[in-house]
Amino acid sequence: MPAILITGANRGLGLEFAKQYAEDGWTVYATCRNPDSAKDLRALIQAHPAIQIHALDVTEWSGIERLAARLQDVTIDLLLNNAGIYGNKAGQKLGDLKPDEWLKVFCANSIAPIKVAEAFLPHISRGSGKKIASISSQMASLANNTSGGSYYYRSSKTALNMALTNLSIDLKPRGITVLALHPGWVRTGMGGPDAPLDAAISVSGLRQVINSATLEQTGTFLSYDGLIPW
Numbered sequence: 763m764p765a766i767l768i769t770g771a772n773r774g775l776g777l778e779f780a781k782q783y784a785e786d787g788w789t790v791y792a793t794c795r796n797p798d799s800a801k802d803l804r805a806l807i808q809a810h811p812a813i814q815i816h817a818l819d820v821t822e823w824s825g826i827e828r829l830a831a832r833l834q835d836v837t838i839d840l841l842l843n844n845a846g847i848y849g850n851k852a853g854q855k856l857g858d859l860k861p862d863e864w865l866k867v868f869c870a871n872s873i874a875p876i877k878v879a880e881a882f883l884p885h886i887s888r889g890s891g892k893k894i895a896s897i898s899s900q901m902a903s904l905a906n907n908t909s910g911g912s913y914y915y916r917s918s919k920t921a922l923n924m925a926l927t928n929l930s931i932d933l934k935p936r937g938i939t940v941l942a943l944h945p946g947w948v949r950t951g952m953g954g955p956d957a958p959l960d961a962a963i964s965v966s967g968l969r970q971v972i973n974s975a976t977l978e979q980t981g982t983f984l985s986y987d988g989l990i991p992w
């Protein structure tokens with residue numbers, strides 16, 4: 763059975779990814795900051811014993827290395843970098859920019875996905891899937907930015923996209939496909955209650971996109987329902 767490692771799998775899109783891949787028979791390494799309080803994820807294990815929960819704060823760099831070492835004999839077909847933060851929604855405006863908050867968003871959204879990929883490269887290289895999918899956002903798109911605002915979030919996801927482009931170039935010779943994905947605007951803790959999309963629809967669309975992507979598509983920016991301009 764193929765295996766996936768998901769970050770931020772305790773709620774929102776990450777939890778839905780864990781559920782759908784487990785239902786499909788995958789072995790799921792579901793990581794989250796606080797396994798003890800991840801009650802929805804723990805409940806999933808009752809129906810799907812092939813889910814394993816591991817503690818991982820993606821901004822604790824040594825913790826990423828420790829988990830990669832603990833799972834050193836494991837093969838991962840798909841790494842799903844899902845964990846992310848928006849930062850203070852009310853702030854992030856010109857005249858009120860706070861570098862410390864901005865840096866935190868950068869650590870979680872731009873640096874962490876690449877550090878997780880770096881640490882788990884041996885596990886991914888052994889797999890037959892050989893894919894790294896990272897949840898970016900349409901808000902990262904330079905071409906689509908007509909409203910401004912959300913300085914921390916937008917810039918952190920744009921930086922992620924550039925780092926993923928690098929990763930795709932570095933890893934193409936090793937046969938590893940790297941994708942930047944937009945899930946749509948989804949009803950989660952981050953998306954809020956007014957978002958038009960249900961997590962189940964977004965995740966099932968993204969799973970099809972990931973599944974059908976070949977090495978030819980490495981380094982592309984894809985939505986749950988199509989291509990996104992950089």
Ligand SMILES: NC(=O)c1ccc[n+]([C@@H]2O[C@H](COP(=O)([O-])OP(=O)(O)OC[C@H]3O[C@@H](n4cnc5c(N)ncnc54)[C@H](OP(=O)(O)O)[C@@H]3O)[C@@H](O)[C@H]2O)c1
Pocket residue numbers: 769770771772773774775776794795796818819820821844845846847870897898899900944945946947948949950951952953954957
């Ligand atoms: N929802 C949308 O409309 C939308 C649109 C575009 C892109 N996205 C992206 O989709 C991804 C998932 O978002 P979501 O909508 O599911 O948001 P969410 O409901 O707020 O969930 C975010 C997840 O990320 C985890 N996380 C945050 N910081 C972390 C850290 N340092 N280490 C480990 N886990 C951490 C959270 O864990 P805790 O429970 O411990 O906080 C939670 O599991 C994010 O990358 C987001 O930027 C979402």
